[in-house]
Amino acid sequence: MANHWWEIQILCDLDLEETIFWRLEDFGCRGMASERQKNDGNVCLVKAYLPQEQVKLLDLAALSLWLRQDALLVGLEPPKMQWHLIDEEDWASSWKQYWQPQEVGDRILIYPAWLPVPEKSERLLLRLDPGTAFGTGNHATTQLCLEALEMRLDDLPNSNREDIVIADIGCGSGILSIAAILLGASQVYAVDTDIMAVNATHSNRQLNQISADRIIVGQGSVLTLPQMTQVSFDGIACNILADVIIQLIPQITSVSKPSTWGILSGILIDQAQSVADTLEHYGWTVATLWRRKEWCCFNVRRS
Numbered sequence: 174m175a176n177h178w179w180e181i182q183i184l185c186d187l188d189l190e191e192t193i194f195w196r197l198e199d200f201g202c203r204g205m206a207s208e209r210q211k212n213d214g215n216v217c218l219v220k221a222y223l224p225q226e227q228v229k230l231l232d233l234a235a236l237s238l239w240l241r242q243d244a245l246l247v248g249l250e251p252p253k254m255q256w257h258l259i260d261e262e263d264w265a266s267s268w269k270q271y272w273q274p275q276e277v278g279d280r281i282l283i284y285p286a287w288l289p290v291p292e293k294s295e296r297l298l299l300r301l302d303p304g305t306a307f308g309t310g311n312h313a314t315t316q317l318c319l320e321a322l323e324m325r326l327d328d329l330p331n332s333n334r335e336d337i338v339i340a341d342i343g344c345g346s347g348i349l350s351i352a353a354i355l356l357g358a359s360q361v362y363a364v365d366t367d368i369m370a371v372n373a374t375h376s377n378r379q380l381n382q383i384s385a386d387r388i389i390v391g392q393g394s395v396l397t398l399p400q401m402t403q404v405s406f407d408g409i410a411c412n413i414l415a416d417v418i419i420q421l422i423p424q425i426t427s428v429s430k431p432s433t434w435g436i437l438s439g440i441l442i443d444q445a446q447s448v449a450d451t452l453e454h455y456g457w458t459v460a461t462l463w464r465r466k467e468w469c470c471f472n473v474r475r476s
């Protein structure tokens with residue numbers, strides 16, 4: 174049976190675009206795009222997609238109500254929202270039209286797999302077909318991780334970088350694993366509880382012509398890592414939600430060594446304190462906290 178996706182279409186005042194993106198992200202949408210209307214530059218059409226089984230009709234109606242309230246609160250015309258089901262194939266092609274190459278940080282260019290590879294690029298080309306897995310590089314939480322990885326790895330001399338082994342917990346499309354290799358890390362062990370993410374990471378590794386012994390992927394979570402390797406991790410990247418990260422901190426601690434650093438993202442600013450408290454309890458120091466929109470990313474190290 175074909176998988177179906179909700180396509181949500183929202184016609185709104187341009188000033189509401191940012192708030193609507195925020196709501197849609199929070200709602201769990203994967204793949205969002207916005208287009209200015211040709212006949213009125215102050216109006217845009219936002220489209221967002223999510224798997225059918227993820228929400229019920231009632232949830233969509235509630236979302237529509239929130240959007241209405243958000244608009245009324247700031248004195249703007251309420252947006253017009255409609256939704257319908259589309260086949261997975263249509264979802265993939267609708268969404269692919271909108272996803273464009275994107276520069277992240279100083280060195281990386283995320284590049285959709287279906288576009289022809291540019292002959293020359295001053296940036297590291299990270300080719301990606303996320304399929305249904307999370308991790309296109311559009312999301313603030315992923316961008317924060319990519320920038321943090323760049324900073325961590327660029328700070329090291331080349332000779333040291335070649336020995337760096339990283340764990341990518343919740344690898345999604347494999348975007349962080351691939352970025353780490355492009356930035357010079359030696360090996361990445363990537364895990365995700367979702368088999369679709371594991372498959373996406375495998376195929377994106379191949380797409381980027383990275384050998385299978387440099388990105389090793391497994392289905393599972395932190396405690397799967399010691400079954401995959403005896404090597405200790407120099408760095409850990411984990412972009413999941415705060416509640417999950419808090420639960421995983423003891424396990425993350427158990428697979429790290431005294432010099433391990435960590436990049437933890439997917440944390441809403443309101444939840445930062447409870448993550449920081451748990452980290453401190455397990456002997457981690459928050460070196461820096463980076464913010465983008467309502468999200469933050471912790472750069473941590475063992476005390």
Ligand SMILES: C[S@@+](CC[C@H](N)C(=O)[O-])C[C@H]1O[C@@H](n2cnc3c(N)ncnc32)[C@H](O)[C@@H]1O
Nearest residue numbers: 307308315343344345365366367370394412413
């Ligand atoms: C927000 S996505 C991050 C994807 C990618 N790493 C990125 O930065 O864009 C979170 C991923 O974590 C996975 N996940 C959720 N809970 C997990 C857990 N307890 N252990 C491992 N992976 C988990 C999800 O399946 C999802 O693919």
